[in-house]
Amino acid sequence: MKITAGGVTAAEWTKFSSLRSTWITTGISVFLLIAFGMIAAASFSGDNMSSVGLVLSGSGLAALSVGVLGALLGAGEYTTGMIRATLAAVPRRLPVLWSKSLVAGSAAFVTMTAGAFAAFAAGSAVLNGNVDPLGLGDDGVPRALLGAGLYLGLVAVLGVALGMLVRSSAGAITILAGLLLIVPGLAPLLPDSIADAVTPYLPSNAGSAVMALAPTDGTLGPWAGLAVFAGYVVVALAAAAYRLKKTDA
Incomplete structure (x- = not known):
């Protein structure tokens, strides 16, 4: 029987959706995004923070959670030994990586985009009176929420x-x-000139720039930042593809 890309993707979706950890981790990710956004929106009393930035305050923890979900999908079969059966069924190997990436990325995009819009709605409802509210029709808001996804x-x-x-x-x-968490935290320890040049290009700093309404000093533009982060992802995929193709399971 001929193995098709659609068949491999369907098989990976079946594995992904049948795991209890998938639904638990996805639920935690959405919860963190909404709950921390509401807490930040209700309690913030400082200056220079947009309501969108507040309601997306949980994106850092949500990123770690969805990253864990992807890691479990990518490495889980190596832990159980099932990867041998998978690669025997798909001897070309690389379609397995592409399908796992498509399944995890699509599922996270759909659920986290929905979570971002839900966080915006919930956070706006409890927004501290010191912060100017924004609506979905305001410039940059739809892009920021979609960018979060x-x-x-x-x-x-x-x-x-x-x-x-x-x-x-x-x-x-x-x-x-x-x-995502430790490297950006260590950047301030570098000399100022180096830190200023490097910090905007660190993975989480670059990727999260797409959620800002407008770039500020020391940050990349929304789409430029997302493109830089996508570059990190492409490099990681290329390295994984090379190892998958060249080494034993």
Whole structure:
């Protein structure tokens, strides 16, 4: 029987959707996005923060959560040994990586975009009176909310790539957390001139730029930032593809 791209994708979707961890992790991701957005919107009392930035305050934790989801999908079969059966059924190998990435990325994009719009609605309802409210029709708002879904979808793909590259869920999650959370936190320790040049291009800083209504000093433009983050994802996918093609399962 001929193996088609659609067949491989359908098989990966079946694996993905049949796991309890998929629904638990997805639910946690949406919850974090909405809950932290509401908390930030209700409690913020400072200056220079848009209502969109507040309601998307949970995007950092949501990114880690969807990245974990991708890593589990990418590395899970290596942990159980099922990857041998998968690659025996798909001897060309690379369609497995592409299908896992498509499934995880699409699922994260759809659910997180819905979560972003829900966070906007819920956060706007409890917005602190010191912050000017914005509506869906205001400039930049739809792009920021849709951008949140795009960014988080790419994070899920990055998790898949790292999972299939290192072939360990724990290892992939550790690397992902380091890239998204730890590295940006260490950047301020660099000399100012170096930190100013490097910080906008760090993975989470670049990717999250698409959620800002307008770029500020020291940040990339929305689509430029997302493009930089997509570049990181492409590099990780290329490395995973090389290892998948050249080494044993």
